[in-house]
Structure formats: structure tokens, C-alpha cells
Amino acid sequence: MSDPSSPSPAGKLLSFGLILVLLASGLYVLNKKRGAPTANSRDNPGGPAAEVVELAATLTSIPSIDPAAPAPYKDGIVDLELSEYAGYAGLILANGGAQPTENSVFFRDHGFKVRLTFTESENWGGLNAGRFAASATTTDVLAVYGRQLQVTCPLLLGYSRGADAIIVRSDIRRLNQLAGKIAIAAQFNESDFFLRYLAQEAGIGIHLMDSVNSAKDPDKINLVFADDAFVAGDLFLADLKGGGNQFAACVTWAPKTSEVLTAAGSGARLLTSNKNLLVVSDILLVNGGFAKQQPKIVEGLVAGILEGNRQVRAKPSAAFDVLKAVFKWDTQRSTEELAKFHFANLPENEAYFAGTIDMAGSFGGIFQSAVVAYGKELLPDPAGFEKFMDMGPLKAAAAGGKFAAEQIAIAPLKTGETGSIEADPLLSKDIRFHFDPNSAKLVETDAANQSSLADIQRLLRVSPGSVLRLRGHVDNSNFDQFKSQGDAFLRKMALNAMKLSQDRANEIKRLLAEQFKLDPARIETIGRGWEEPAGTDAAKNRRVEVLWFTLE
Numbered sequence: 433m434s435d436p437s438s439p440s441p442a443g444k445l446l447s448f449g450l451i452l453v454l455l456a457s458g459l460y461v462l463n464k465k466r467g468a469p470t471a472n473s474r475d476n477p478g479g480p481a482a483e484v485v486e487l488a489a490t491l492t493s494i495p496s497i498d499p500a501a502p503a504p505y506k507d508g509i510v511d512l513e514l515s516e517y518a519g520y521a522g523l524i525l526a527n528g529g530a531q532p533t534e535n536s537v538f539f540r541d542h543g544f545k546v547r548l549t550f551t552e553s554e555n556w557g558g559l560n561a562g563r564f565a566a567s568a569t570t571t572d573v574l575a576v577y578g579r580q581l582q583v584t585c586p587l588l589l590g591y592s593r594g595a596d597a598i599i600v601r602s603d604i605r606r607l608n609q610l611a612g613k614i615a616i617a618a619q620f621n622e623s624d625f626f627l628r629y630l631a632q633e634a635g636i637g638i639h640l641m642d643s644v645n646s647a648k649d650p651d652k653i654n655l656v657f658a659d660d661a662f663v664a665g666d667l668f669l670a671d672l673k674g675g676g677n678q679f680a681a682c683v684t685w686a687p688k689t690s691e692v693l694t695a696a697g698s699g700a701r702l703l704t705s706n707k708n709l710l711v712v713s714d715i716l717l718v719n720g721g722f723a724k725q726q727p728k729i730v731e732g733l734v735a736g737i738l739e740g741n742r743q744v745r746a747k748p749s750a751a752f753d754v755l756k757a758v759f760k761w762d763t764q765r766s767t768e769e770l771a772k773f774h775f776a777n778l779p780e781n782e783a784y785f786a787g788t789i790d791m792a793g794s795f796g797g798i799f800q801s802a803v804v805a806y807g808k809e810l811l812p813d814p815a816g817f818e819k820f821m822d823m824g825p826l827k828a829a830a831a832g833g834k835f836a837a838e839q840i841a842i843a844p845l846k847t848g849e850t851g852s853i854e855a856d857p858l859l860s861k862d863i864r865f866h867f868d869p870n871s872a873k874l875v876e877t878d879a880a881n882q883s884s885l886a887d888i889q890r891l892l893r894v895s896p897g898s899v900l901r902l903r904g905h906v907d908n909s910n911f912d913q914f915k916s917q918g919d920a921f922l923r924k925m926a927l928n929a930m931k932l933s934q935d936r937a938n939e940i941k942r943l944l945a946e947q948f949k950l951d952p953a954r955i956e957t958i959g960r961g962w963e964e965p966a967g968t969d970a971a972k973n974r975r976v977e978v979l980w981f982t983l984e
Contacts, residue, residue, distance in 0.1 A: 500720060510729060515551065515552050522738075523589075527548060544729055568717065575815075578799075588714070590776040591792055593771075596622055610636075612649070617661065626712065632805045640655055662684060667679065668700075672696055713795070717820075748770045778829055779840050791893060797890070843896055865881050893950075900981075934957065
């Protein structure tokens with residue numbers, strides 16, 4: 433059969449593009465480590481937030497931290513510094529609160545005590561220099577400071593699920609529309625990474641600005657920063673309520689997301705959260721010298737947290753008393769915050785570090801995504817993620833048999849409805865495949881084809897509940913030629929074009945299902961022939977449009 437879309441059938445490779453349309457999904461963030469607002473944050477976004485006028489300085493290099501030194505182990509107590517965040521509930525429950533006690537899982541099962549202190553200021557220098565033995569952060573933050581940090585990462589605490597969000601003005605319907613406009617976030621934490629990650633998926637660059645009066649890049653998302661993500665939300669809202677038009681979007685986290693949306697009314701909308709897009713993962717970091725000198729203590733720390741996580745997964749209310757004692761949270765607050773976190777178990781940890789976890793991001797995948805998202809300008813010499821992995825404690829936990837019955841159980845949070853084809857897409861992106869001419873067979877020697885398939889499969893793997901709709905297209909460059917041969921011939925070639933476009937979409941589905949073991953029920957295909965051209969460029973019209981539907 434001749435290819436109705438090919439202007440010259442003589443042995444040419446036919447380009448085949450992909451438009452990725454990612455519909456409302458979800459991701460998460462860390463305050464100057466996670467959690468509650470800092471002293472600079474405001475609790476009344478609808479009130480005097482307009483007084484918050486100063487932006488944080490835009491840094492063009494990663495801040496230096498204190499040099500490495502081993503953390504001491506004194507009096508049988510391990511010191512951890514954390515922030516006020518529900519993701520640490522398993523650890524707090526296992527410890528019976530914040531203070532060292534013989535009633536903790538750590539002392540009962542492993543012979544040491546744990547002391548927890550809480551701050552909302554990042555203190556990577558303190559961890560590196562050994563002023564405390566361990567802390568927690570998100571994997572993207574580790575990628576930022578990785579060249580300086582001498583730490584190990586022995587444990588995935590879990591994933592944030594819906595705490596982080598991008599809020600936009602109501603006229604913004606997809607991420608691509610932020611190109612040429614200004615967004616505000618907090619630098620070098622999940623707030624920054626969340627926006628960069630999605631921009632990276634959309635193929636949109638990031639332009640850093642010193643102030644809102646700096647020259648904007650019309651083709652990139654122009655980014656400025658606040659002291660923390662709560663202040664970013666306040667500044668966005670103050671601009672919106674004050675009738676300004678400086679900020680098109682902000683990246684913040686709960687409960688500021690709800691405050692901003694409520695106060696903004698119809699003036700703003702939730703573009704996406706991380707409820708079902710699991711690329712923000714919380715990890716335990718241990719001072720490198722301490723980990724080397726005290727491997728058995730680290731094994732006990734990991735096993736104790738896994739036990740605490742198991743108790744919270746089985747019965748979230750088990751953590752209510754310790755959260756009330758430590759954070760002063762009432763039952764309603766605890767219930768709401770615990771629902772925004774997935775507490776990781778042993779097999780999820782094993783798959784996370786092995787890179788085989790399904791429906792969520794992996795350690796290496798998220799780390800490398802952060803390296804790419806920040807770029808060579810900020811991370812000219814990034815560390816490799818393998819440097820930080822310490823699988824020994826997880827292997828010890830597995831050998832003990834205590835967690836043998838656990839299974840990976842990451843599922844969609846179906847609190848809303850699946851996105852539909854009529855819904856506004858989160859973002860769109862072109863990916864090009866190369867097919868044999870007049871055929872639905874991919875060119876086997878083209879390495880870019882395999883890379884493009886991997887890009888698509890990652891979407892389904894990091895977003896539980898998401899589905900793809902593949903809509904095949906061919907170009908109409910030969911339309912006039914076919915028409916000149918009569919209406920009957922034109923109709924015949926139109927049907928051929930429809931079949932070819934369907935076959936190509938089906939081929940992408942087949943490869944995704946076979947190569948990556950994706951459930952074919954999550955992939956729908958349809959052929960559109962030459963009926964829906966994307967423009968006048970013939971090559972761009974030879975494409976498959978990929979719609980990504982997620983739960984929100």
C-alpha cells in the first residue's frame with residue numbers, strides 16, 4: 433500500500449512525532465526542609481499579604497555548606513533533626529515521641545535511643561559536619577547538594593501525595609501558557625523542582641530573574657523566588673487581589689494551597705498537585721562518618737522506621753497521640769496530613785532503590801531528573817546517585833524476616849474523577865518517532881525511537897491511575913494530488929490514511945505493553961488520518977498525539 437502521507441515514497445524514513453498532553457496530575461514540596469510555615473510566612477493570605485513585597489535573592493550557584501565530619505555517638509542516643517511534617521509520623525511513632533526513651537522500638541529491638549529535634553531551616557551543613565547524625569529531605573534536594581554532602585541514603589520514607597501544587601491565574605489552562613510569564617517558587621527545594629520537572633517534560637526552558645522588572649524570556653518560564661513556598665503563595669495572592677499582573681503562577685504546599693485558592697476565588701485555579709504523580713520522595717539521610725562507624729545503629733534506625741511506617745499504614749490513628757504531643761495537631765489535622773503521604777514499606781524500598789518500582793518515581797530516576805531539570809548552569813558537576821545508596825540496612829531488615837509479608841501497594845487516590853479528553857491538558861510536548869516508509873514499523877536502528885518509548889512509559893509508571901490515549905495522524909501534503917484523480921480516489925486514500933494512522937498508534941501501544949510490561953488496558957488508540965493537521969509542516973503532521981489522563 434502506498435503511504436498517502438509521504439510526498440516522496442522513494443526509500444525515505446518517515447518522521448513520526450508525538451504530542452504529549454499531560455492532564456491534571458499531582459506532585460509535592462519541602463519548606464526550608466518541609467512542613468509548617470516559617471516566621472516569614474503569613475497566615476492570612478486574603479489580608480495584609482500585600483505587605484510582603486521583597487523577593488528572595490536569585491542564586492546562580494549552589495550555596496556552600498560546612499565540610500564533612502563524623503557525627504558522634506554519645507550515651508547511646510542518636511540525634512535526628514527534622515521538620516514539622518506528617519511524613520515523619522512512622523519515625524515519631526516508633527520513637528514514642530520526640531525524646532529518647534526505653535519504650536521506643538529503637539531501644540526495645542536495637543538497644544539505642546533516638547532524640548528528635550525540629551526546625552524549619554535547612555541545615556545541610558549541620559548534617560554534613562556531624563552536629564547531628566541524621567535528617568530527612570526529598571531526593572531532588574539531595575541532587576542539588578550532592579557534590580558537597582558526605583551522607584548515605586539507606587531508606588525511602590515515602591511519597592508526598594497532594595501536598596504540593598502549582599496554582600495559576602484562571603486564564604492559564606496548561607503549563608505551556610506560562611512561557612513568557614513569571615512564576616514564583618522557593619529555590620532549591622521541591623517547590624523549585626516540581627515546576628522544573630514539569631517544564632522539562634513539556635520541553636520548556638527556565639529563565640531565572642533577579643526581579644520582576646528584569647527582562648523576560650518570551651519562550652521560557654521566567655522564575656523568581658520567595659524565602660519559602662508559603663511566602664510564594666502570599667506574594668502570588670497579593671498580586672492577584674491587588675489587581676496586578678506580575679505573577680502568573682506560584683508553587684506552594686498545603687495548607688497554603690487551600691488558603692490561596694479559597695481567597696482567590698475565581699481568579700485562580702489549581703493547575704496540578706502531586707496527588708497521583710509520585711516524583712517527590714522523602715528519604716532518610718545519615719551523616720557519612722556516622723554511617724561508617726555505626727552500621728548496626730543505622731540498621732536499627734531503618735528497621736525501626738519501617739516498623740513505625742507499618743503501624744501507620746495499618747492504622748493511621750495510631751500516630752494521633754504522638755503527633756498531638758510533638759506537633760500539637762488535633763485529630764482532624766492529623767487525619768488530613770497523614771492522608772497526604774504514602775508511608776513506604778520494605779518491598780517498596782527495595783524496588784525504589786533498584787529502579788523497578790511501578791506507579792512511582794525511583795531513587796535514580798528522580799535524582800537524575802533533578803540533575804537535568806536544574807541544568808549545567810546550576811549543577812555543572814553533579815554527583816552520581818549511586819554514591820549515596822546504602823542497601824545494607826534494607827538487606828538486614830529483609831534477612832530478619834519481620835517484613836516478609838509486606839507487598840508493594842501504591843494505588844491511585846480516587847478522590848476525584850479521571851481526566852477526560854475534553855479537559856484542559858496540564859502540558860503538551862512533541863516527541864518524534866521514525867517509521868519505515870509507508871509502514872507502521874519503527875526503524876529498528878534508530879536509537880531515538882527507544883528513548884522516546886521510554887519517555888512515554890515513564891508517565892504511566894510515575895502516576896498511578898493514569899491512562900494514555902494515542903491518536904495517530906498522517907500529513908495531508910498529497911491531498912491536492914489525490915483530489916486531482918477524482919473524488920473516489922481521494923476517499924480511498926483518506927481511508928488508507930486513517931488505517932495507517934491507527935496502525936501506527938497501535939504499534940506504539942504494542943511496544944509499550946511488550947517492552948515495559950504496561951497494562952494495555954491503560955492505553956487507548958484511535959486513528960485520525962489527515963483530518964486534524966497541527967499546522968502546515970508536513971513532518972509535524974506525521975505524528976501520534978499522546979493524551980495523558982490522571983486523577984486529581
